[in-house]
Amino acid sequence: MSLDPSFVGRSYPPTAPYQVGREKIREFATAIGATDAAHHDPAAARALGHPDVVAPPTFPQVLTMAATAQIVEDPALGVDYRRVVHGDQRFAYTRPVVAGDELVCVSTIDEVTTRGGHGFLTTRTEVATVAGEPVVTVWSKIVVRGEA
Amino acid sequence: MELPTQTFRVTRADLVRYAGASGDFNPIHWSDRVATAVGLPGVIAHGMFTMALVGRAVTGWAGAPDAVVDYNVRFTRPVVVPDTDEGTEITVSAVVKEVTEDGLTRLDITATCQGEKVLSQARATVRAAR
Numbered sequence: 191m192s193l194d195p196s197f198v199g200r201s202y203p204p205t206a207p208y209q210v211g212r213e214k215i216r217e218f219a220t221a222i223g224a225t226d227a228a229h230h231d232p233a234a235a236r237a238l239g240h241p242d243v244v245a246p247p248t249f250p251q252v253l254t255m256a257a258t259a260q261i262v263e264d265p266a267l268g269v270d271y272r273r274v275v276h277g278d279q280r281f282a283y284t285r286p287v288v289a290g291d292e293l294v295c296v297s298t299i300d301e302v303t304t305r306g307g308h309g310f311l312t313t314r315t316e317v318a319t320v321a322g323e324p325v326v327t328v329w330s331k332i333v334v335r336g337e338a
Numbered sequence: 339m340e341l342p343t344q345t346f347r348v349t350r351a352d353l354v355r356y357a358g359a360s361g362d363f364n365p366i367h368w369s370d371r372v373a374t375a376v377g378l379p380g381v382i383a384h385g386m387f388t389m390a391l392v393g394r395a396v397t398g399w400a401g402a403p404d405a406v407v408d409y410n411v412r413f414t415r416p417v418v419v420p421d422t423d424e425g426t427e428i429t430v431s432a433v434v435k436e437v438t439e440d441g442l443t444r445l446d447i448t449a450t451c452q453g454e455k456v457l458s459q460a461r462a463t464v465r466a467a468r
Binding site (some may be wrong): 217220221222223224226228229238240244246247248251252253255256259275276278279280281282283286320330 | 346352354355358359361362364376385387389390391392394396397402403404407408409410411412413440450459
């Protein structure tokens with residue numbers, strides 16, 4: 191699977207604001223078995239200095255997966271999604287995501303390489319509030335497996 | 339310094355619940371038919387589910403749910419989840435590599451399933467609990 195390296199550096203339009211809901215954080219925390227009170231109880235989160243319940247560290251995937259879909263599904267780049275496996279994932283936080291955040295994602299292609307017949311695509315998504323306050327940067331590398 | 343090992347059981351029901359909560363409905367995480375058709379041994383866990391469980395281990399060691407400032411992993415081997423009541427189990431351990439002057443702790447993490455490493459280059463930076 192050969193991917194076009196000229197896509198490196200390309201940025202995609204900001205996503206529509208995502209409203210982080212208290213119940214969504216509770217649902218996500220429950221799904222991963224995260225029982226800490228700060229994920230569920232606003233009073234416990236406030237005791238840690240947050241305005242509302244705190245999302246677990248990997249919660250931003252809920253937003254960024256949709257944000258990077260516009261890259262993976264960009265017909266000009268030509269990724270065959272059936273051949274995609276997840277390579278690397280990184281979250282670098284300015285602060286935790288909390289309920290009440292209204293977040294916008296801007297995704298950029300950081301890396302496009304082809305090695306051993308496989309394509310490698312690294313996207314970087316800057317997640318910030320609608321007011322422009324940076325919250326978390328998310329990198330995701332996918333591998334597009336070559337034809338056997 | 340080595341941190342106490344933590345284990346996490348993973349069943350098919352967990353994968354279905356995670357699919358719903360995360361919005362990742364890729365059928366390789368719930369359909370044996372689709373998983374085997376693309377060359378997998380069977381249904382596998384979402385990589386991001388494994389990363390989330392390891393994240394629980396990290397916040398558990400840190401003693402605070404909001405302690406993580408940087409967290410990265412490489413997915414090297416799929417976590418196969420059989421359709422049994424027991425499912426499978428992920429074992430997570432870590433060593434403290436560094437404690438910086440500004441109170442950040444860097445962890446090198448190992449995650450295994452059935453005795454095989456499922457992540458490499460798994461690292462987290464956490465700040466001290468308040």
